[in-house]
Amino acid sequence: MGTRIQTLGKAAFVLPAMTVVLALLIYPVLSSVFFSFTDRNLLKAAYEFVGFQNFTIVLSNPEFWNAFSTSIRWTVGSILGQLLVGFLAALALERVPRLSGLFRTLLIIPWAFPAIVIGFSWKWILNDVYGFLPNLLTRLGFSEQNVSFLADPSVVFWAVLVINIWFGAPLFMVNILAALKTVPKDQQEAALVDGANIGQRFWFITMPHIRKVVGLLIILRTIWVFNNFELLFLITGGGPAGITTTLPIFAYRTGWGLHQLGMASAITVLLLLFLLAIASIAFRIINSGDRKALR
Amino acid sequence: MIYTSTREGSTIRSRWGAKAAALALAATFGLAGCSAPNTDSAVPDEDAPLTGDIVFWSGFTQGPRAEYLQGMADKFMTENPDVSITIETFSWPEFETKWTTGLASGQVPDVSTALPNQVVEMINVDALAPVDDVIDDIGRDRFSAAALGEGQKDDVSYSIPLYSHAQVMWYRTDLLEAAGLEVPQTWDELKDAAIALNAPPTTYGLSVPLGTNDMMGSRYLNFYVQSEGGALIDDSGRADLTSPEAIEGINYWVDMYKKTSPEGSINYNITDQATLFYQGKTAFDFNSGFHIGGVRTNSPQLLESIAAAPLPRVKADDPIYGGETSNIPLVVWNAGDNQAASKAFVETLYADEDYVKFIHSVPGGMLPALSDISEDPAYLDDETLQQFGSSVDVIEEVIPLGTAIGMENGPTVQAGIITSQGVIEQMFQDIILNGTAVKDAAKTAQDKLNQLFVTAGVTFK
Numbered sequence: 001m002g003t004r005i006q007t008l009g010k011a012a013f014v015l016p017a018m019t020v021v022l023a024l025l026i027y028p029v030l031s032s033v034f035f036s037f038t039d040r041n042l043l044k045a046a047y048e049f050v051g052f053q054n055f056t057i058v059l060s061n062p063e064f065w066n067a068f069s070t071s072i073r074w075t076v077g078s079i080l081g082q083l084l085v086g087f088l089a090a091l092a093l094e095r096v097p098r099l100s101g102l103f104r105t106l107l108i109i110p111w112a113f114p115a116i117v118i119g120f121s122w123k124w125i126l127n128d129v130y131g132f133l134p135n136l137l138t139r140l141g142f143s144e145q146n147v148s149f150l151a152d153p154s155v156v157f158w159a160v161l162v163i164n165i166w167f168g169a170p171l172f173m174v175n176i177l178a179a180l181k182t183v184p185k186d187q188q189e190a191a192l193v194d195g196a197n198i199g200q201r202f203w204f205i206t207m208p209h210i211r212k213v214v215g216l217l218i219i220l221r222t223i224w225v226f227n228n229f230e231l232l233f234l235i236t237g238g239g240p241a242g243i244t245t246t247l248p249i250f251a252y253r254t255g256w257g258l259h260q261l262g263m264a265s266a267i268t269v270l271l272l273l274f275l276l277a278i279a280s281i282a283f284r285i286i287n288s289g290d291r292k293a294l295r
Numbered sequence: 296m297i298y299t300s301t302r303e304g305s306t307i308r309s310r311w312g313a314k315a316a317a318l319a320l321a322a323t324f325g326l327a328g329c330s331a332p333n334t335d336s337a338v339p340d341e342d343a344p345l346t347g348d349i350v351f352w353s354g355f356t357q358g359p360r361a362e363y364l365q366g367m368a369d370k371f372m373t374e375n376p377d378v379s380i381t382i383e384t385f386s387w388p389e390f391e392t393k394w395t396t397g398l399a400s401g402q403v404p405d406v407s408t409a410l411p412n413q414v415v416e417m418i419n420v421d422a423l424a425p426v427d428d429v430i431d432d433i434g435r436d437r438f439s440a441a442a443l444g445e446g447q448k449d450d451v452s453y454s455i456p457l458y459s460h461a462q463v464m465w466y467r468t469d470l471l472e473a474a475g476l477e478v479p480q481t482w483d484e485l486k487d488a489a490i491a492l493n494a495p496p497t498t499y500g501l502s503v504p505l506g507t508n509d510m511m512g513s514r515y516l517n518f519y520v521q522s523e524g525g526a527l528i529d530d531s532g533r534a535d536l537t538s539p540e541a542i543e544g545i546n547y548w549v550d551m552y553k554k555t556s557p558e559g560s561i562n563y564n565i566t567d568q569a570t571l572f573y574q575g576k577t578a579f580d581f582n583s584g585f586h587i588g589g590v591r592t593n594s595p596q597l598l599e600s601i602a603a604a605p606l607p608r609v610k611a612d613d614p615i616y617g618g619e620t621s622n623i624p625l626v627v628w629n630a631g632d633n634q635a636a637s638k639a640f641v642e643t644l645y646a647d648e649d650y651v652k653f654i655h656s657v658p659g660g661m662l663p664a665l666s667d668i669s670e671d672p673a674y675l676d677d678e679t680l681q682q683f684g685s686s687v688d689v690i691e692e693v694i695p696l697g698t699a700i701g702m703e704n705g706p707t708v709q710a711g712i713i714t715s716q717g718v719i720e721q722m723f724q725d726i727i728l729n730g731t732a733v734k735d736a737a738k739t740a741q742d743k744l745n746q747l748f749v750t751a752g753v754t755f756k
Contacts, residue, residue: 041752042395043420127567128559129496129576138496146496148558153728156562237508237717240562241724256392257715258750259416261399 029272036265043259054266064267066242067250074161074246075226079218081165086172087214093173094180104177108170115167119234122163126150126235150236153243160235160244167231168221175217179210215286222282223275247271346377347633349640352393352407353384354623359656367649371640378636391715398422405631406641409624411445411699412711414454417626418446419708423453424627429638430455433645437665439695442622445706454624455641456664458654460583461620461694462514463686464607469600470498470578478604480611482519482547485579489555492578500555501579502563502571503548505724507717509564510700512548516719517700518581518618519544522608526703527713531756534713534744536722536737545733549726561724573597581606583621584659584690587683603686605693617697622664647671659683662691709748718744 036054040047058064089107093100110118125132126149134146149159183206191201229248232238238245238253247267255264351368355361361384368380385393387410394413397403398420409417417423430438430452438456446454464485466478470492479485489500504511517527523540535541552560560568572580573593580586590597606618625644627637644650645665651674654661658679663669669691674680680687701710713719722740725731731739748755 042399043416044752045420123567129499129557129571130574135496148561151559151561233508236562237506237564239507239717239720239724240505241728242507242721253716256395258712258747259395260750 032265032268032272034265035262036269038262039260040262040265041259042255042261047262050262054263055270058263058266058270063242063245064247064250067245067247070157070242070244071226071246071248073157074164074228074232074244075222077161078164078168078225079222081161082168082172082221083214083218085165085169087176089169089173090176090180093177104174107173110167111170115230116234118163118167119231123150123235126159151240153240156236156240156243160232163235164225164228164231168225171221172217175213176210179213180206183209212286215282219279219282222278226275227271344377345375345633345636345639347379347636349378349380349406349631349633349637350404351380351382351640352390352404353382354387354390354408356384356386357657360653363653363656367644367653368640371643375636375639378633378640380640401630403628403630405633405637406625406627408457409454409626411454411622411624411702411706412714414446414624414626415706415708416711418448418453418706422629424629424631424634425451425453426455426627426638426641427452429627429642432642433665437667439622439664439666441620441695441698442624442664445622445699445702446624446626448706454626455645456622456624457644458661459620459622459664459694460585460660460662461690461697462518462581462583462618463603463605463689463693465572465580465582465586465601465603467492467575467578467597467600468602478602479579479607480604482522482607482609484611485607486547486551486554489551489579493555495557498575499557499571499577501551502560502568502577503552503556504560504563504565504568505552505720505727506562506564506567507720507724508562509720510714510717511563511565511568512720512723513700513714514619515548515581516541516544518606519547521616521618521697522606522613526701527719528701528704528707528709530704532704532707532709532748532753533755534709534741534748536719536741536744537734542733542737545723545726545737549723549733552723552727561727581618584662584683584687585657587659587679587686588657591679598682601686602683603689605689615693615696617693617695619700620694620697621699623661648673659687659690662687662694708751708753709744712747712751713744716744716747718747 037049037051038047039050039053093103093107096103124130126134128134128146128148128151131146131149134143134149137143138146147155150156187205188201191205196204227248228246229252232244232246233249233252236244238249248271251264251267251271254260254267351364353361353364355364361382365382368382372378372380383404390408391413394403394407394409394417398417403422414423430443433455435443439459442456442459443452446452446456464479471478471488474488474491476488476491477484479488485501491500492498493500503515506512513527520527520538520540523543525535525538525540527535527541529535529538536545557571568580569582569586569589570593571577572582572586573589575594575597584603586601586603587598590601605615608614608616625641627634627641631637644653647668650663650665650668651671654663654668654674655677658677663674668674699710701707701713718740722736725739726733726736
């Protein structure tokens, strides 16, 4: 009897959290999956079950594959750049003896701004007529005429990629910096005494301590960046000529522009499956590292 | 199997389908509150005091218009103490998402502003209440038939025009004068003048905005096609981008982009475009009377140097035409519980004195939807309207001649799609950036639009 009451008590404590999780996570996912098999239109009450028709249409659309390819390049480029910049900034900050808190705060500023502010600010900064940066480059003699960062097909993708790296690197920096603080100093000192060089100390002592944090960061940021919509949409709208159209923008145009909720749901389900596959592979890699370490 | 959300009452056919869908639908829409049209309140007892909570979704984000609306709501609530009005303000792009998702979940307002192409979609899904009674009370003959027609289906009115504006050509008088140029009347004259005044990076002749985030490319092409007597949607309801007029128009704007426009304008939206004119960076631009307020706010020193003229024509002796008119309406939602109070509040917004105050909140930008107000001395007694009298006259002249893009043959769903999907803008970008032949790009865009029309459930004539 007592055990049963205890169990019920535990369940009662867990219930609110479970309710929130179900409402905010499970329900939207399930409803997306459900609608992906229907011809649900946002404006129409009636809809029919259409099997895999939405998936067939989406997967045979070349625009979907263009958006998918752009999403892959956008995510890989962003994550690699954010990781590199965040790592370097964290390593540098760890060595700053004074005012490291101030520098940390300054470096995290991009992360503190809402995407809409960042989007419009960069759009303003990069405008080819009155933008600060193109005019500055021209005045300094780096270009003969103002560079069209947001219109030149050979430049626009890289321009928004750099913005996303600038935006996301602080999160890597803060977390890697926190992980670096957990590396035991005595191990570093012992390795130094044993004659290990800086590269060896980093690879054999620092990396094992921060690997898991970095791995989780990469997984989480990969999901966020792959799903990111607002930054690109605000700055380029997916253009010009679809060069910066990622899957979320493609899904948005389908869902809201055409009101085809069923079709948009199919796109998001495909996106979910892809990200689940990526995340499971990444987790296996991290865990395999743990098993090797235990051996 | 056909499933119907609880918004229209559950009619789920087939046993297993009912089980599967009931769970999802109950969760999806059940919580949202479902309401059938409130027929009781639609036929109110005239002597009974008005009651109820009214939610008003407003697209008026700018200070003076928002303040005016709130003031009118406060006044109405004072006169009708049992009525509570809550005004929720959204930007126009946000409103598109808001009402479509709101409709799906049953969370719609009692009254709202709307764009004409949204009204068409709202009517098609029975989301709006008929408002002929309100129009008759205000005075049906005070509205233009064209403006009323944009919100009618089967001779029933579902929207009430609140104000109007139309696209005209804005130009810099000082630049034209300095170059010894006349105000262009034809497309060829415009191109020649824009090329003559093109002096980047100080000034560009004319920016051609082609961003897929907006409908500016469609607007510019529509101007040209209209001037040739054509339309972007033909009589059968199909997109028509391969007509001789459309091909000529596409070539014209591509050439203009290359000769007089900033390179970045390939990805500009309406704000980017307007900002150039406000900053004195362009000699010509196309917009409504809202440009007056924009220039006043951003570059008041330029206010003396801007004026409006009718849209260019093919030949100077061609008649003036309406390239694009926007009649912004109010709508009363079917699902609202307080239609009597909602309609009564809407009606107060058209009371002469208050209506003039509303129109004066953006002088020159919003022109009266009530024809008699345009001649009202109280309306004309405004500093801006007097300063820009000739420009406002130009706009007033073309308002009755035009419609929203794609609505030349009446309200259609295609009008919303042609301006919301960026297909025409993608076509321009494809021609300019990828070097695709104009006819091929036009055919591809036309096929894509027609496919989108079919996807949206359009049946061609």
